[in-house]
Amino acid sequence: MSLLGQTIWVVGGIGPIGRNISRSLLLAGANVIVNSRSESRLQNLSTDLSNHPKLITVHGSLLPGKANETVNKTLSYSNVSLNHVVAHGAVRWWANGRSGGFSSMDESRMTVPSKGFLENDVDEFLSASQQSLKLHFSAAQHLLPRLRASSASSSYTFVTGESGNSVITRNPHVMVGARAVQGLAESIRQEVRGYEGVTSSEVRVGLKVNRTDEERAREPRDVPLSSRIGDICAGICARKDGNEGGVIHNINTMETLEEKTVAFKHEVEKGNKIKILWNWEGGGQNAA
Numbered sequence: 001m002s003l004l005g006q007t008i009w010v011v012g013g014i015g016p017i018g019r020n021i022s023r024s025l026l027l028a029g030a031n032v033i034v035n036s037r038s039e040s041r042l043q044n045l046s047t048d049l050s051n052h053p054k055l056i057t058v059h060g061s062l063l064p065g066k067a068n069e070t071v072n073k074t075l076s077y078s079n080v081s082l083n084h085v086v087a088h089g090a091v092r093w094w095a096n097g098r099s100g101g102f103s104s105m106d107e108s109r110m111t112v113p114s115k116g117f118l119e120n121d122v123d124e125f126l127s128a129s130q131q132s133l134k135l136h137f138s139a140a141q142h143l144l145p146r147l148r149a150s151s152a153s154s155s156y157t158f159v160t161g162e163s164g165n166s167v168i169t170r171n172p173h174v175m176v177g178a179r180a181v182q183g184l185a186e187s188i189r190q191e192v193r194g195y196e197g198v199t200s201s202e203v204r205v206g207l208k209v210n211r212t213d214e215e216r217a218r219e220p221r222d223v224p225l226s227s228r229i230g231d232i233c234a235g236i237c238a239r240k241d242g243n244e245g246g247v248i249h250n251i252n253t254m255e256t257l258e259e260k261t262v263a264f265k266h267e268v269e270k271g272n273k274i275k276i277l278w279n280w281e282g283g284g285q286n287a288a
Helices: 016-027 039-048 067-078 122-129 131-148 172-192 213-218 225-238 254-263
Strands: 007-011 031-036 055-059 084-088 154-161 198-205 248-251
Touching (some): 007 131, 016 031, 016 039, 016 084, 016 225, 031 039, 031 067, 055 067, 067 131, 084 225, 122 131, 122 172, 131 154, 131 172, 154 172, 172 198, 198 225, 225 254
Parallel strands (some): 007 084, 031 055, 084 154, 154 198, 198 248
16 A cells, blocks of 8 residues: 555645645655645745655645646646545634734635624625635546546545534634535535546544643643644555545544554655654644
């Protein structure tokens, strides 16, 4: 179960969760594509991932109206065919909104009005709630045809989030958007069932990510949760039997996290090393 020589596009790969997803895929030997509208964030990502030679950073957007150009130019310039997609669909609520770092995740950034939720008019509500949904629909619309054209088995994996114990702290627009992306993931799974050689699944994380210092001290983790999520995604991509297709992998306890990590254990490319970064290291924040 190796990803050596395969190419994987990580949608939403700039933030602290996406960074460790990319790290796991790189360690497994894959070529990893990450796009962003921010060149500085792409540079930070490259630095955090040790300027890995298989990391392909792309200055471009997957939002509607931009995705076609970004995908065509990237795959043509890199001279690679796309084998897998990992779409991280809950970037915004895994950040804590602090200034700097990853507090405004560019591709999934929500333009959230400052007034009360029910004080928005319908257009404001839709604009603030649908940005992430638009991104992920547009990405799937342009990347899935590339997977269907691949001669090898391909996969499209969504990483979404429940809220753990932090639901009361989440912005209501973000909650609506997060649930909408989960609905999109279900629709993509239904659509892909009719595709030959392509599977789709969802990793739905219910564990709390943005923990306080007190919570970290009380229940320490040996590695960041984001690193485990990345390892599971790499294992799903590496599976050749297609058994993961059409499945929601719910991760609500540390026990289920361990079970999924073991179930999707995969090969790591020999001599391939990238330091694990915790939330307070590198360009990212709040990924523990």
